[in-house]
Amino acid sequence: MSLSLSADSPAVPDDADDGVWLECIECGETFAPFDDVRYTCDECDGLLEVRYADLPTLEDFDGQGQGVWRYADALPLESGVSIQEGATPLYEVPRLEESVGVEALRIKHEGMNPTGSFKDRGMTVGTAVARELGVGRLACASTGNTSAALAAYGTRGDMETLVLLPAGKVAAGKVAQASLHGARILEVDGNFDACLDIVQDLAARGEAYLLNSLNPFRLEGQKTIGLEILEAFQADYGTFPDRIVLPVGNAGNTSALYKAFRELVQAGSLEPEEVPKLTGVQAEGAAPMVEAIENGADEVRRWDEVETRATAIRIGNPVNAPKALPGIRETGGTAIAVSDEEITDAQRDLAREGIGVEPASAASVAGLRKLRAEGIVDDDERVACLTTGHLLKDPDAAAAAGAEPEPVPADTEGVLEHLQN
Ligand SMILES: *Cc1c(COP(=O)(O)O)cnc(C)c1O
Numbered sequence: 001m002s003l004s005l006s007a008d009s010p011a012v013p014d015d016a017d018d019g020v021w022l023e024c025i026e027c028g029e030t031f032a033p034f035d036d037v038r039y040t041c042d043e044c045d046g047l048l049e050v051r052y053a054d055l056p057t058l059e060d061f062d063g064q065g066q067g068v069w070r071y072a073d074a075l076p077l078e079s080g081v082s083i084q085e086g087a088t089p090l091y092e093v094p095r096l097e098e099s100v101g102v103e104a105l106r107i108k109h110e111g112m113n114p115t116g117s118f119k120d121r122g123m124t125v126g127t128a129v130a131r132e133l134g135v136g137r138l139a140c141a142s143t144g145n146t147s148a149a150l151a152a153y154g155t156r157g158d159m160e161t162l163v164l165l166p167a168g169k170v171a172a173g174k175v176a177q178a179s180l181h182g183a184r185i186l187e188v189d190g191n192f193d194a195c196l197d198i199v200q201d202l203a204a205r206g207e208a209y210l211l212n213s214l215n216p217f218r219l220e221g222q223k224t225i226g227l228e229i230l231e232a233f234q235a236d237y238g239t240f241p242d243r244i245v246l247p248v249g250n251a252g253n254t255s256a257l258y259k260a261f262r263e264l265v266q267a268g269s270l271e272p273e274e275v276p277k278l279t280g281v282q283a284e285g286a287a288p289m290v291e292a293i294e295n296g297a298d299e300v301r302r303w304d305e306v307e308t309r310a311t312a313i314r315i316g317n318p319v320n321a322p323k324a325l326p327g328i329r330e331t332g333g334t335a336i337a338v339s340d341e342e343i344t345d346a347q348r349d350l351a352r353e354g355i356g357v358e359p360a361s362a363a364s365v366a367g368l369r370k371l372r373a374e375g376i377v378d379d380d381e382r383v384a385c386l387t388t389g390h391l392l393k394d395p396d397a398a399a400a401a402g403a404e405p406e407p408v409p410a411d412t413e414g415v416l417e418h419l420q421n
Pocket residue numbers: 117118119145146213247248249250251252253254312313358360361388389
């Protein structure tokens with residue numbers, strides 16, 4: 001199987017461009033990477049992956065370039081449209097580590113990217129490929145963060161941007177970003193999955209270049225999250241993490257991290273048994289991936305009705321499931337659903353450590369706590385939790401989770417009196 005951890009390096013097809021090509025994960029058909037616009041396989045409509053003739057080892061990432069572009073050897077282009085994305089902190093959280101009860105817990109805070117989410121890592125590559133293809137207009141469907149990143153990277157790359165958002169279901173900070181960075185914003189009377197259906201139609205009709213995570217080039221940039229985590233664990237503990245826990249929406253990150261690890265196995269930098277267990281967390285109201293993992297299903301069943309406070313993962317039809325399900329299974333990981341209350345509790349736990357995240361991000365920590373309580377995660381594990389977006393993305397959720405401001409009179413005596421109560 002092409003997505004197995006132990007797959008051999010592929011033969012280089014004639015349509016490769018400088019050792020880079022696209023390959024269908026279902027039927028194996030190959031395509032030139034930058035000649036035509038294409039998101040899925042012409043033959044069978046399967047998902048595409050970027051493939052490389054030469055795969056770098058960890059030692060090959062030797063300090064050329066910054067952030068995401070330090071890993072250019074593992075990317076389809078040498079450089080991109082950059083706003084200094086990547087190189088995010090991997091925080092220690094001693095109190096949380098102790099209360100969850102694992103050997104080591106670190107928080108990879110992707111909210112520290114330029115537009116406040118990991119989407120920037122994908123966009124820096126995706127918009128560069130768009131320029132290479134010579135397209136004029138970029139588009140995405142979004143629960144918010146993709147639109148913010150697309151707007152910023154699109155305008156920086158001098159391209160027009162169009163975003164389709166589910167009306168009333170996008171956090172305030174994200175709409176504000178897309179708006180100020182100059183995207184044309186269409187509010188759709190439907191959920192995220194409906195937005196994606198429409199934008200895929202627009203892309204198929206040549207109206208715009210699609211930069212959702214269905215786009216295989218975006219996932220290349222997101223691989224660097226996994227590479228940074230492995231390097232940091234190796235430096236700090238002399239070993240790779242046992243497990244990486246992450247929120248799952250369209251399962252782009254799950255797919256990207258798995259691809260990063262498969263490529264390192266092929267390059268000889270990682271033994272298959274050293275690959276971290278990929279562990280996905282969804283909200284109970286939007287958990288089709290969890291359902292598929294629990295049922296041992298080969299395919300994910302689309303949920304038409306989805307609801308959760310964690311709007312970034314309010315997704316019923318995870319497009320990258322065919323890439324992500326093998327990733328969770330082959331690494332010995334699992335998937336779990338958490339309630340909105342558990343998500344908000346975890347958001348508060350992180351905030352107490354000084355780490356501000358939006359609700360979807362806290363799902364990773366909520367999921368880890370639950371898996372630890374159920375004994376599925378052992379107490380001797382070293383774990384990295386991914387927090388995907390910044391607290392300020394969703395100020396309303398943050399304010400609702402925090403304490404109420406207290407009104408006081410405009411004099412010191414009055415303030416002192418209030419503090420004594
Ligand atoms: C996009 C997003 C997700 C979902 O990521 P996938 O790669 O689609 O699974 C999770 N959290 C936040 C904050 C996001 O913006």
